[in-house]
Amino acid sequence: MARTESPATRAYLQLVDLARLDGASEAQLFALTWLAAARMVAMRQVRGISRVDQLTELQAWKELQKAGFPVEAYDLIAAQRSAAVAHDVGRRATAAAIVSELEAELGQHRWDVLPCVTESAGRRGEAEGFVVSELASLLMDMVGAPPDSEVWIPFDLKGQLTVEALRRGLRVYAASPLASWPLVRQLLLTIETGQLHPPAVRTEVERDLAGRPVGRADYALVMPPFGLHVKDSRMSMWDITETRAYEQFARSESWALFEFANRINMRAVFVTPQGVLFAKGQEQRLREYLLNRSNESTTVQAVITLPPGVFGATAIAGVITVMDVAGEPNAIYMADLGSGRRSLQEAGDIVSAGHEVALGRAQADRARLVTHDEIEAKEFSFAPSRYLRRVADLGQDAVKLGDICAAVRPPVASKEATPFEVAEVGLPDLHQWHPINHNIEKTVYLKSVPKDATLVQPGDIVMSIKGSVGRIALMGAAARHRPTVVSQSCLVLRLDPKWHDKNLSPEVLVMYLRSPHGQAQLDGLQVGAGVQHISPGTLMSAVMVPVPSAQTYMEIRQDYDRLCHLENQVASLDGEMDDISQRRWPDTFP
Numbered sequence: 001m002a003r004t005e006s007p008a009t010r011a012y013l014q015l016v017d018l019a020r021l022d023g024a025s026e027a028q029l030f031a032l033t034w035l036a037a038a039r040m041v042a043m044r045q046v047r048g049i050s051r052v053d054q055l056t057e058l059q060a061w062k063e064l065q066k067a068g069f070p071v072e073a074y075d076l077i078a079a080q081r082s083a084a085v086a087h088d089v090g091r092r093a094t095a096a097a098i099v100s101e102l103e104a105e106l107g108q109h110r111w112d113v114l115p116c117v118t119e120s121a122g123r124r125g126e127a128e129g130f131v132v133s134e135l136a137s138l139l140m141d142m143v144g145a146p147p148d149s150e151v152w153i154p155f156d157l158k159g160q161l162t163v164e165a166l167r168r169g170l171r172v173y174a175a176s177p178l179a180s181w182p183l184v185r186q187l188l189l190t191i192e193t194g195q196l197h198p199p200a201v202r203t204e205v206e207r208d209l210a211g212r213p214v215g216r217a218d219y220a221l222v223m224p225p226f227g228l229h230v231k232d233s234r235m236s237m238w239d240i241t242e243t244r245a246y247e248q249f250a251r252s253e254s255w256a257l258f259e260f261a262n263r264i265n266m267r268a269v270f271v272t273p274q275g276v277l278f279a280k281g282q283e284q285r286l287r288e289y290l291l292n293r294s295n296e297s298t299t300v301q302a303v304i305t306l307p308p309g310v311f312g313a314t315a316i317a318g319v320i321t322v323m324d325v326a327g328e329p330n331a332i333y334m335a336d337l338g339s340g341r342r343s344l345q346e347a348g349d350i351v352s353a354g355h356e357v358a359l360g361r362a363q364a365d366r367a368r369l370v371t372h373d374e375i376e377a378k379e380f381s382f383a384p385s386r387y388l389r390r391v392a393d394l395g396q397d398a399v400k401l402g403d404i405c406a407a408v409r410p411p412v413a414s415k416e417a418t419p420f421e422v423a424e425v426g427l428p429d430l431h432q433w434h435p436i437n438h439n440i441e442k443t444v445y446l447k448s449v450p451k452d453a454t455l456v457q458p459g460d461i462v463m464s465i466k467g468s469v470g471r472i473a474l475m476g477a478a479a480r481h482r483p484t485v486v487s488q489s490c491l492v493l494r495l496d497p498k499w500h501d502k503n504l505s506p507e508v509l510v511m512y513l514r515s516p517h518g519q520a521q522l523d524g525l526q527v528g529a530g531v532q533h534i535s536p537g538t539l540m541s542a543v544m545v546p547v548p549s550a551q552t553y554m555e556i557r558q559d560y561d562r563l564c565h566l567e568n569q570v571a572s573l574d575g576e577m578d579d580i581s582q583r584r585w586p587d588t589f590p
Contacts, residue, residue: 009116011035011102018094026076028117029183033073036190037064038099039111043194052103056089056096068196072183111191114163119348128312129157129184131223131271132348135310136164138355142269142302142322145170145219152217154178154260155224159185163192165221166200175205175215177235177259178225213238216263223271224256226316235259254286261290261323264298270321274305277319277382278527278535287380291372294329301327303382304358307338309347317528320358321382328369333360334384335367365390378542386542389524397547402540404499405461405509408492409536410485411454412447420446425456425478426487427464427471433510433563435476436462440484456484459506461493463513466533470522472513474506491536503553504545507560512545 015031038052041060046067054060065074102111118130131139139161145151147169154176156162162172162185181203190196206215230236230250238259249255253272260268276283293299301324308315317338327333337354356362370387378386414420423440435458456462456479464471466489475492478484486492495506512518521543526532548556 006112006115007102007105008035008111008113011098011111012113012116014098015095018091018098022091029073029187030076032113032117032184032187032191033076034095034099035102035111035113036073036187037061037069038103039191039194040064040067040069040196042103043108045194045196052100053096055099056093058092070183070186073187108194113191114160114188117158117188118160128314129182130160130312132310132351134348134351134355135306136160138351138358139221139223139269139271139320140164140168141355141359142320143219143221144267149219150217152215152220152222152260152264154220154222155256156185157182157225159188161221161223162201163188166192166198170200172201173215173217174201174203175213176203177213177233177238179234216265218264218266220260220264220268221271222256222260222268224252226253226273226311228252230255249282249286251282254282257321258286258289261293261298262296264323266298266325268298268323270323271318272321274317274319274383274527276321277303277305278386278538284380287375287382290323291375291380298323298325299327299329300332300382302333302335302358302360303384304334305336305338305384307347307350310351319382330373331369331371332375332382333367334370334382334387335360335364336384336388337366381538383527385524385526386538389520394544394546398544399547400541401493401543401545404504404545405493405495405540407536407540408454408456408460408486408494410488410490411450413488414445414447416445418445418447420449422446422450422455423478423482423484424487425462425475425484426490427468430462430464430471430473430490432473433560433567435474436478437476438478439481440478442487444485446485450483450485454485455479456486456492457494459495461495461506461510461513462486463491463493464489465491465536465539467531469526469532469534470513470519472510474510491539503548503550505553505557508548508553508556509545511556511560518543 012031012035015034016027019027019030034055037055040046041049041052041055044050046060046063048063049055049060061069061074065071115133118133118136143151148171150171150173151165152173152175153161153165154174155178156174159182162174165172186196189198189201192198193200205213208214228235228251230252233252235252235255249258253276257270257272257276260270276286290300300321302320302322304320304322306318306320308317310318335354335357337350337358351358354364357364357367360367366384366388368388370384374387375381421443422445424442424444425436425440426442428442429436429440456475458476458479460475460479462473462475475484493509495504495509513522522534522539525534525538525542527534
């Protein structure tokens with residue numbers, strides 16, 4: 001159920017229920033089709049039809065089709081089989097009564113179905129292409145175009161962003177690298193305006209004499225389809241340069257950032273998954289290019305990360321990247337709206353709470369200006385978490401994790417049984433202070449014989465770097481029982497023996513990494529559009545470890561031993577409690 005009950009959303013839900021009662025697979029389209037048709041009639045856009053209740057008759061739908069109503073939508077209404085005619089007439093009569101009541105209640109006032117369409121719990125396919133309403137509002141605020149300006153919205157699968165722009169008195173340039181004009185978008189615009197082709201929306205693609213798209217705009221809101229290969233789509237025909245840039249930026253998100261950054265005169269707001277912020281390869285080349293656009297009209301002004309759940313029914317975490325002619329010349333405003341609560345149902349509330357922070361109008365711990373030099377020093381990462389983490393000063397004796405440890409990655413596993421069978425230590429084993437001495441239950445097969453250096457050794461530190469990031473344990477005698485590797489979500493940290501004489505040991509390193517201070521460093525390095533993770537390279541180069549004095553080293557070792565002792569006591573007490581609770585009435589009978 002939508003948050004706001006209104007006549008339009010009530011009619012929409014009634015039409016959806018009617019469609020699903022008859023087993024229709026396109027319930028959303030059925031409802032939108034009826035609302036769009038009724039809206040056109042109510043706005044006197046169809047010759048020969050003066051009343052909404054005339055939509056009971058197929059002749060009225062034929063008149064709609066003559067007026068340009070989409071054929072695909074008409075096919076949802078027309079009877080397909082002679083045996084079903086009587087049933088379809090009854091269904092049309094019921095649907096016509098619903099929209100007639102709506103027309104009587106609202107007349108030519110706005111029929112606002114967006115709250116219901118975007119917030120009701122529909123099927124995944126129905127939710128695809130929509131964003132939570134709070135994000136749509138924030139995006140339009142971030143575009144900041146004056147009234148009656150034209151905003152280029154090249155990718156609007158369902159029409160939600162176009163409707164939001166029209167309501168703000170803006171005109172929309174909808175020319176798109178994608179050839180299709182989706183039916184849902186057409187219907188939503190018709191419901192909003194009562195017209196099939198609103199004059200405030202233009203779609204023609206501007207081309208040069210050679211036929212190349214050359215469109216430009218002052219303002220743009222660009223949310224490309226996620227994960228689309230450019231070469232497999234019509235996007236490859238758009239190329240702002242003569243260097244065939246689509247071959248360099250093969251994925252839709254990176255390609256759209258590059259392409260439209262070069263087509264905007266004033267300000268552009270991009271919405272993509274977070275992978276463009278930190279991924280290597282083409283994404284890193286793109287970030288380096290965007291950062292060094294000092295001679296271009298627009299430069300990166302802001303990067304705002306979003307919580308999971310803002311994109312329809314998916315859990316993908318997104319990011320807003322703003323290109324603008326104004327702003328700090330050598331710094332980027334970065335803010336993180338994705339931290340804290342992670343419930344998908346709370347995504348809209350999180351965006352709403354961070355609205356002013358995202359616009360730079362309110363101060364927050366999770367926002368600040370980041371200099372270009374800082375970004376370049378961190379391999380051109382645009383991930384705000386890299387710059388917003390707060391870690392206390394470790395002093396001059398702190399060293400990089402990569403300077404004291406080697407990172408051992410898991411070898412390639414096989415889905416099929418092979419002669420190379422090994423034990424696998426992973427997340428279920430990383431819950432204790434004691435070294436892992438018990439037999440590892442899980443077995444995996446490798447594609448080839450593992451090298452000795454890839455096998456876990458006693459004294460190694462096993463750390464989760466994907467999913468439940470930051471779980472850590474010390475490997476013990478279990479590694480001697482049989483060959484053992486780490487799972488694909490983990491990494492081995494192997495301390496260089498030379499540091500044993502410099503007040504560092506595996507136990508001390510475990511103590512630090514599991515401390516609140518160490519965990520804060522790991523939290524700040526987590527990235528991910530879906531599953532949170534830390535790349536091994538980032539982990540080894542960014543995490544700093546304090547080197548204790550000799551006295552502090554001894555105290556830390558004593559603390560570690562004490563923790564292991566307490567852990568034994570807790571296990572003993574747990575066992576005693578189980579014995580007491582089961583002693584009188586065991587679960588076996590004579």
